Amino acid sequence: MSKLLIDVGSTYFKVCEETKLAQFFRDFKKDIYDDLLTKCGDIFKHYAKEDVYICSSANGGLSTLIIGLTNSFSLKFAKNIAFNSGINIIDTILYSKIEESKAPLELIDVVIIVGGIDGIGGVFDERLFNYLSKVQYSNIVYVGTTQDAAYLSQNIPNLKVLDNIITQKLHVNGAELKEYLTNLYQADIVGKEDIKHLYEFTSNQIYSTPYIVNRSLPLIDANFEVVNPFIVVDIGGATTDIHYSRDLVRDNILSDSEYDRLVFKKLGVYKSKETLIFAAKNNEFVYELLSYLNVTENILEEESAKSLRILMQLSIFLVLYKVSRLNPAYVTLHLELLKSIVLTGGITKVLSYEEVEAIIAFFYRKVMNLHSLPTIVMDYDYAIWTLGMKNDTHKEPKCL
Amino acid sequence: MQKVVTGVIGNDIHVVANRLIDISLQARGFEVFNLGVNTSLEEFIDAVVETDADILLISSLNGEAEGWCRDLQFLRSEYTLRDVVFVIGGNLAVGEAKQSDIIPKYQSYGFDLVFHQVDLNTGLDELEKYMSERA
Numbered sequence: 001m002s003k004l005l006i007d008v009g010s011t012y013f014k015v016c017e018e019t020k021l022a023q024f025f026r027d028f029k030k031d032i033y034d035d036l037l038t039k040c041g042d043i044f045k046h047y048a049k050e051d052v053y054i055c056s057s058a059n060g061g062l063s064t065l066i067i068g069l070t071n072s073f074s075l076k077f078a079k080n081i082a083f084n085s086g087i088n089i090i091d092t093i094l095y096s097k098i099e100e101s102k103a104p105l106e107l108i109d110v111v112i113i114v115g116g117i118d119g120i121g122g123v124f125d126e127r128l129f130n131y132l133s134k135v136q137y138s139n140i141v142y143v144g145t146t147q148d149a150a151y152l153s154q155n156i157p158n159l160k161v162l163d164n165i166i167t168q169k170l171h172v173n174g175a176e177l178k179e180y181l182t183n184l185y186q187a188d189i190v191g192k193e194d195i196k197h198l199y200e201f202t203s204n205q206i207y208s209t210p211y212i213v214n215r216s217l218p219l220i221d222a223n224f225e226v227v228n229p230f231i232v233v234d235i236g237g238a239t240t241d242i243h244y245s246r247d248l249v250r251d252n253i254l255s256d257s258e259y260d261r262l263v264f265k266k267l268g269v270y271k272s273k274e275t276l277i278f279a280a281k282n283n284e285f286v287y288e289l290l291s292y293l294n295v296t297e298n299i300l301e302e303e304s305a306k307s308l309r310i311l312m313q314l315s316i317f318l319v320l321y322k323v324s325r326l327n328p329a330y331v332t333l334h335l336e337l338l339k340s341i342v343l344t345g346g347i348t349k350v351l352s353y354e355e356v357e358a359i360i361a362f363f364y365r366k367v368m369n370l371h372s373l374p375t376i377v378m379d380y381d382y383a384i385w386t387l388g389m390k391n392d393t394h395k396e397p398k399c400l
Numbered sequence: 401m402q403k404v405v406t407g408v409i410g411n412d413i414h415v416v417a418n419r420l421i422d423i424s425l426q427a428r429g430f431e432v433f434n435l436g437v438n439t440s441l442e443e444f445i446d447a448v449v450e451t452d453a454d455i456l457l458i459s460s461l462n463g464e465a466e467g468w469c470r471d472l473q474f475l476r477s478e479y480t481l482r483d484v485v486f487v488i489g490g491n492l493a494v495g496e497a498k499q500s501d502i503i504p505k506y507q508s509y510g511f512d513l514v515f516h517q518v519d520l521n522t523g524l525d526e527l528e529k530y531m532s533e534r535a
Binding site for chain 1: 433435438440442443445446447449450451452478479480
């Protein structure tokens with residue numbers, strides 16, 4: 001019996017059967033279950049529950065607050081692990097500035113406290129407790145020096161203590177925290193009212209979409225015309241994900257994983273359209289880019305098929321710009337080493353290969369001053385997502 | 401055991417020198433945290449904070465350390481560091497330069513000990529002497 005694969009996105013449902021693939025625009029007046037039943041009810045009739053596999057990125061992801069000792073080690077390591085666990089929304093607090101830092105107003109799903117190698121004590125003090133008393137959170141985990149674990153456990157209710165993520169060699173040890181966060185993410189998906197009802201369609205675990213894409217990365221160069229190092233850009237309705245080979249970064253993180261993930265949480269062409277336009281208008285190259293595309297900035301205010309295509313082209317440009325050397329605020333990828341760019345998500349249904357090539361050519365020639373472009377691969381039929389869903393060789397995360 | 405954070409600063413890839421410093425420090429009984437080559441000043445300071453190190457020993461061989469070390473006072477003021485000893489050594493200037501010019505310059509940046517074109521073992525002897533006198 002063949003499998004039915006479903007991806008519940010913030011803007012579209014993607015449904016993949018053995019030979020055909022379909023996508024349906026979400027009806028935001030209905031909850032996910034009703035909407036899916038209306039659009040795919042007939043398809044479900046042909047599949048047993050054990051043959052239906054669902055992943056979702058529609059729940060918005062977990063929000064995370066990381067409190068760490070330094071930018072170069074504790075915060076950087078914890079942020080890297082959180083992104084690779086599928087978490088989207090991350091705020092960080094440098095511990096030396098905790099007294100001046102404002103507590104977030106919204107409920108935080110998980111607070112991560114990290115700092116110091118094992119063997120040093122007295123890293124955290126009253127300042128941490130004072131700050132935490134102002135934060136509303138559901139979970140809190142400590143992954144710093146073991147010497148402070150007992151003291152913090154006594155003073156912070158329900159504190160989960162895991163292995164220190166910083167080794168004695170100042171390398172990253174992310175396994176335990178990654179498993180904890182992945183399980184938390186899975187539990188969050190299962191716990192969401194909208195998603196919970198989807199278990200009426202399937203008897204399998206519902207995964208988070210970034211986790212599924214991450215699972216497919218080691219298989220991409222064997223299944224596509226892709227050469228390592230590559231990046232996978234998934235421009236969605238609400239967020240944009242970029243998965244990249246670690247060969248493209250030069251930082252002090254040594255980990256077993258060959259790939260990393262970065263999320264631009266306010267960069268999408270539907271739900272985050274306003275922030276995308278704002279980012280575009282503040283970019284130094286944008287007017288030259290619009291002129292290159294033979295349009296004016298008025299196109300950004302329009303509601304038309306052409307303006308959607310321009311927005312998508314802009315989002316490709318902005319993603320590349322944000323990870324380039326011109327924008328040190330994010331991870332800097334050595335794009336001059338890049339061999340392939342794989343585009344996936346709804347963007348492949350809207351833009352033609354030529355339109356994508358034009359924008360990447362503009363970026364490489366104008367911003368990078370390079371004339372040779374990486375190979376562009378369009379994942380027209382969401383093969384990356386289906387590859388990850390079918391790849392059962394990886395250890396499945398536990399559900400809490 | 402005293403803890404030392406070491407590495408080569410800036411766009412400098414003298415790995416052999418870095419390895420020799422690491423081995424020599426270990427042989428003298430220090431616990432060494434070696435950040436390797438191409439290290440930024442911020443990473444050095446952050447490593448001192450994460451390891452609660454006693455000494456930060458920065459090396460530079462290509463002579464370009466000056467441009468990378470000017471923010472030392474600013475960066476160390478970001479944290480409450482206990483009595484960390486800041487040391488820099490190697491070839492600290494491009495071209496000809498006098499010890500009498502170089503040493504005060506780096507001391508004004510916040511370094512306690514400055515070794516310009518001084519033999520590694522001589523420099524480490526001086527460091528040990530400084531540490532024992534301070535104790």
